[in-house]
Amino acid sequence: MFAEQIKNGIIYGDQNFFVPPHLNIGAFVLEKILGHNDRVALINGETEEQITYREMVQNIVNIAAALTDLGIKIGDVVAIASENRLEYFVTSIAVFCCGGISTFFNNAYTKNELIHAVNISKPKFIFLSGEVFKKQYETLKSINIIQKFILYDDKPTSNDCLNYRDLSERHVDINSYKPIDFKGTNQTCMVLYTSGTTGSAKGAKVTHLNLIVACQQKLTVSSELTPLSIAPWSSTMGQLLTLQNIYDGTKLVFLPKYIERLYIKTIEKYKIGYLAIAPPIVVMLCKSTIVNEYDISSVKILLVGGAPTYTKTIRQVRSRFPHIKHVLQGYGITEASGAVCREMELAHKEGSVGQIVLGMIIKVVDPETNKIVGVGEPGEVRISGPTIFDGYIGKDKKDDFDEEGFYKTGDIAYYDKEGYFFIVDRIKEIIKYKAWQVAPSELEGLLLQHPAVKEAGVTGAPDILAGELPTAFVVKQPGFQVTKQEIIAYITEQVAPWKRLRGGVIFVDEIPKTPSGKILRRKLRALLPKQSPQNIPASKL
Template sequence: MRDEKNGIIYGGKITSVPTHMNCGRHFLECIRKGKSKLALIDGATDEKITYGELAQRIVNVASSLTRIGVKKGDVVGICSENRIEFLVTAFAIFCSGATVTFINSAYNKNELIHTVKISKPKFLFLSPNTYKSFYEILKSLNIAKDFTVFGISKNKDVRSFRDLSKKYIDINKYQPYDFNGEVQTALILYSSGTTGLPKGVKLTHRNLIIAGHQPPLCSNELNILSLAPWCNTVGIILTMKALKENQSIVYLNKFQEDLYLHCIQKYKVGILYAVPPLIVMLAKSRMLQNYDLSSVELMYCGGAPLDLAVMGEAKKRFPRLKHILQGYGMTETTGGITEENVSANREGSVGTIMDGNIVKVVDVETRKVLGPNQEGEICVKGDILFEGYIGKDMKDDMDEDGFYKTGDISYYDEDGYFYIVDRIKELIKYKAGQVAPSELEATLLQHPAVKDVGVVGLPDPLAGELPSAFVVKTPGSKVTEKELIDFVASKVSSWKQLRGGVRFVNEIPKTASGKILRRVLRDSLIKPPASKL
């Protein structure tokens, strides 16, 4: 619904939030309905668990957490790659009344220390891999006092997860913590850190329940394949929504082209959860012809805008692909602000406002509320908005009407479909013009010799910034810098041309959710080339 006078757009209202306000209990009730249907499949090892088994293990672990002293107000950390124990533990922590935080297993030492100091987990769960990499560092911080390793521990000071999950608890008698309507932090996630170190984002049980209430993308009979790490927002929210709908999820921890395509064929995958770089790779892959991919009906893409040309190429490569749907959101909005589904989609858009959101688009300078087809900053408030940052004042993040300032440039059409342009901080300012890096990236990806690309502004004393591209060549390509500069010049306006040049690299640095780490690219521009005005 759009308020034509005030320029405010409203998503649908969420009316059925349980009074116990425990998302663990809410999702456990949904999971139990799946019974013997497969819930999770490890695509690399073929390890499987049914919904009935998943529910039972959650209850077993939740009961054991209470027994070892986990209680309301405690923060419990999970540092692990995707594995069944990860989700079992996360849901068990929700049920216990404590707060869970996910620490990315791909963090370096500084990032690890930074995030642990933000959330201060009293209990920590580690996979065997993260135990080897991080245990001594974590122990030396003297923040966590209790450690558990998934599997069997050989360290007498570290608990074996097996000991927490083996005791059988009658699922019909187990009672998760009842908050009696109290708003309580359920999950601490970390902003992606594309422009700096991550911030601790507090999401409530109510936030997570409402996020799970969003309408499904399509039929719950289609199997899902996902690479998204569960430690980040896209990964955990999409997974929770799929489990609530009792869908079967095949998951992988890293992209290996042959294994990924093999999983599609073996498990008859119907839905691919993907970030734009993955869809770009699939659209250009030479291996697709070796596999039966006829089961794929839908791709769901988030993390960054997906170019129409890439969408068109992907549809050519997958014979029965019906829809490529996009969504837009952020950690601070519990994942979703807008979303498409099979009954409401428009090519190139990121969909319409999701339930629980209230949105406006404002002029970046004047803060005036804008109407259809006018680009400005998207601002949001509503039931899905987060509780706040840990240890950070929110005054600069909110406007005077209580809207959260996303920092993203967007516009919507007359029917309420939104289109993302770019981040405010990432817009390149060349003389009097503004250049969206994503536009130039989409243009470059149309060139057959470009496998991946990232665009940033190169500081220039006269022009302000010069658009500059970092390009990963397709294997065997001999394309030159001049060829790519000329290719872009033939397709864009004069102020958008690559006056900062092209640098060829082996890979584009990205976050786990697929967002380009532009600050890393900018930092690599140590010595700017001569100005090309």
């Protein structure tokens, strides 16, 4: 009962979890997957390569022992810069086992983004795919921080390069290998980079305890359903959901990146049962013309995270794909090591992001007064518990945590009398039109219902008189014709006066997003013209 979970306005998730005395997430996962034996662990849906759990365990201990021999010590950072591939989690778990810290650079990083990330975490070694090596080796070398480059694909080209295969093929006895024992002391095991939707990315320090508890958070779906993953494994969503699947012994199909036809074809080929995706992919599926060429009736569950998914979109999914039994939402952030709330198959409510997960503690407060608010009252979500990260590299924790030790998420939400949470928007993304607040995500949800709109992003255009004017960036659906005024009128009919698109509509070829699917509003703001696209007299505002 929810009444038993809330005390003095603070909501407590289940606090019944196991913490091993060695406090090493690598050892924790290794112990579990040893029991998965010859079950298939991962399948690359593009190349059809696969690895069993038994093979995975052997490769993990081989790589871990090799890293120790090469000089990796407790606290040393090892980076991975690669597309999703079979070797990815073998590498990261091996780093955990030998006491190192794993960090992940997205293979699509620009030169400046990569330099920024390297300077945050300062990795000693880096594992690279051939694609990233060709594109970024000279940049990485010039930073003069990384000592060894370990190549997944290419043969070594210089003395500072090693080959992954040479390290993985050495044989280490599984039964005699011993991961580092931290003897009850909690250490950083991972550095994840915040999405940077409102500014430069920061390095979040995730601990062994964080991940040990996160692995025990019950997966949303039945274990007999095969999942398909396209989230970059450099992202929080990609890391945590995949690690949970590996811990549970699931057969996971993955793709290196999203390509519409390949994605849909892979669903048919492997009879995928559930999809963990960001809202833009949900919209694309609803509007896809390719999907009719394939049989995707095996899909029973959609797990959607990264941003709110609106009720109308969910209804569109159910209308077009009646075989989908559940469209479940979750709310998670990097700083919580994944999930904060999550819907379950037998516990979900339309429009919500679910109930509090294992280990989490939440309070909802008025961001101006810091006072706890009650049922149905929107406020800032603040979180505590064993999955909360240990702060950002090089930043004082007091800037991001309140006096009671709760992390200030910057997300506005409310909960109902049954403990279901509903996300409103982010504090930093709320548009301030005069004295009114406008949630960009609400307008985006409405825009996506228009048949001529393929993608949409909303931000505030600076205005001397009003503060900010809601402005829409729109990608047109191929084959449809629509004018800016038609879209403005469409929104005007559905919203209160202060939510109208007074900043106008700007047509673009694509909406800038993070790898996990969140809209980069700072990049939208950079696209705004110097003067508002729609100059409205003050008397009309």
